[in-house]
Amino acid sequence: MAETFRQWVLAKPLEGSLEPSHFELREVPLPEPAPGQALVRVLLANIHSATRKRMAAGGTKVGSTDSTNFACAVVVKSRDPVFNEGDVIHCQAGWQEYQLVSSTDAAVGYPAVSELVKTANGTSSPFLYAFRPALVKMWSPSVLMNVLGTSGLTAYFGLRECGPLMPRDQVAVAGTSGSVGSIAAQLAKIAGSRVIGFAGGADRCGWIVDTLEIDDCIDYKADDLDAELQSRFPQGIDFFSDGVGGRVTEAVLKRLNMNGRMFSYGSAASLYGESPAAGAPAPTIRRMMGISEEVEEILRRRNIKAEAWMVTDFAHERLKAEDDLSRLMFAGRLKPVTNLVEGFEKLPEAVAGLYRAGRSGKLQVQFGTL
Numbered sequence: 001m002a003e004t005f006r007q008w009v010l011a012k013p014l015e016g017s018l019e020p021s022h023f024e025l026r027e028v029p030l031p032e033p034a035p036g037q038a039l040v041r042v043l044l045a046n047i048h049s050a051t052r053k054r055m056a057a058g059g060t061k062v063g064s065t066d067s068t069n070f071a072c073a074v075v076v077k078s079r080d081p082v083f084n085e086g087d088v089i090h091c092q093a094g095w096q097e098y099q100l101v102s103s104t105d106a107a108v109g110y111p112a113v114s115e116l117v118k119t120a121n122g123t124s125s126p127f128l129y130a131f132r133p134a135l136v137k138m139w140s141p142s143v144l145m146n147v148l149g150t151s152g153l154t155a156y157f158g159l160r161e162c163g164p165l166m167p168r169d170q171v172a173v174a175g176t177s178g179s180v181g182s183i184a185a186q187l188a189k190i191a192g193s194r195v196i197g198f199a200g201g202a203d204r205c206g207w208i209v210d211t212l213e214i215d216d217c218i219d220y221k222a223d224d225l226d227a228e229l230q231s232r233f234p235q236g237i238d239f240f241s242d243g244v245g246g247r248v249t250e251a252v253l254k255r256l257n258m259n260g261r262m263f264s265y266g267s268a269a270s271l272y273g274e275s276p277a278a279g280a281p282a283p284t285i286r287r288m289m290g291i292s293e294e295v296e297e298i299l300r301r302r303n304i305k306a307e308a309w310m311v312t313d314f315a316h317e318r319l320k321a322e323d324d325l326s327r328l329m330f331a332g333r334l335k336p337v338t339n340l341v342e343g344f345e346k347l348p349e350a351v352a353g354l355y356r357a358g359r360s361g362k363l364q365v366q367f368g369t370l
């Protein structure tokens with residue numbers, strides 16, 4: 001085994017647009033795991049849409065890697081009683097080739113977990129666990145970290161908690177080309193509902209309808225979004241999956257039916273805006289997901305059930321979700337949509353490129369194989 005490994009660190013404070021020059025390559029000594037730790041070799045890093053915001057807000061420090069990143073890795077040396085050499089795991093690992101993990105460590109950037117999650121994962125983090133060997137045999141690291149990772153689980157629990165969806169339901173899915181939206185739209189279609197997505201531009205809309213096999217897609221950049229919604233949803237909207245916020249949310253809310261349902265899980269519009277919104281953290285998770293006091297009033301008046309949460313709230317039910325999603329993929333009914341970049345050296349360009357138009361699915365950088 002080599003004595004050093006590579007990592008990308010933030011080279012300078014982020015002001016203005018994110019460029020590859022904001023990353024610096026370092027070569028650092030390979031650590032030995034202490035008792036209670038395991039050394040893992042990172043195969044693939046998921047790049048989250050909030051990466052740039054965290055860099056701009058100082059969450060990722062100059063000279064450091066982003067240690068909140070989710071990754072798929074293989075255990076190469078273990079002195080941790082939970083992990084064995086050769087285990088393929090989900091972990092938080094930074095932009096680097098190796099990482100030390102410990103089953104007793106809490107997740108970086110997230111609150112302490114419940115006893116239920118500890119029992120399900122055998123660790124103190126919702127993001128640190130060994131994938132079951134059968135899943136590792138069936139699915140690539142990319143699929144494990146996308147459909148069977150936080151994106152798939154967010155879509156799965158969102159539709160379950162706000163459901164059940166019925167064939168008569170008119171469903172609007174924001175961020176349909178995105179990692180969560182692409183899965184939510186397919187799950188709603190599998191439930192038999194009429195599903196209409198949103199994307200930035202006619203080409204992307206065409207791609208979405210062809211790829212996800214949903215009923216239609218609306219260009220969210222259209223001048224008169226209200227008129228677009230009126231013509232595509234003549235019976236109104238029964239269910240809204242929203243990871244975006246902003247203009248799309250405002251327009252959909254106007255057409256949400258009495259007794260409708262809304263699942264708010266994110267705010268991609270602000271994360272992909274010209275500059276990521278700074279400012280004080282939102283006081284509640286509902287405000288964080290863009291459910292303002294005015295929106296609450298609309299929801300109350302129309303008796304709309306609106307849920308907003310972090311997927312970690314359902315981490316203790318991960319195995320059931322993995323089984324159901326895996327079965328749907330195996331049957332060819334659910335397709336992973338990923339944006340897979342290969343090569344450690346390409347990571348800076350891939351992260352900076354995430355904030356230019358044209359992305360689809362989960363951005364992942366792969367730099368190792370099993």
Ligand SMILES: NC(=O)c1ccc[n+]([C@@H]2O[C@H](COP(=O)([O-])OP(=O)(O)OC[C@H]3O[C@@H](n4cnc5c(N)ncnc54)[C@H](OP(=O)(O)O)[C@@H]3O)[C@@H](O)[C@H]2O)c1
Binds near residue numbers: 151198266
């Ligand atoms: N609650 C949770 O536990 C949880 C879990 C996962 C993710 N999230 C959050 O959910 C959000 C989406 O995550 P993701 O991983 O699905 O993101 P993603 O893969 O980056 O996709 C984002 C989507 O948003 C669309 N979009 C960007 N700007 C837009 C705008 N101004 N108006 C309308 N649509 C716009 C993009 O469509 P185009 O490319 O066509 O522009 C893209 O499809 C993020 O805020 C993320 O932090 C929350």
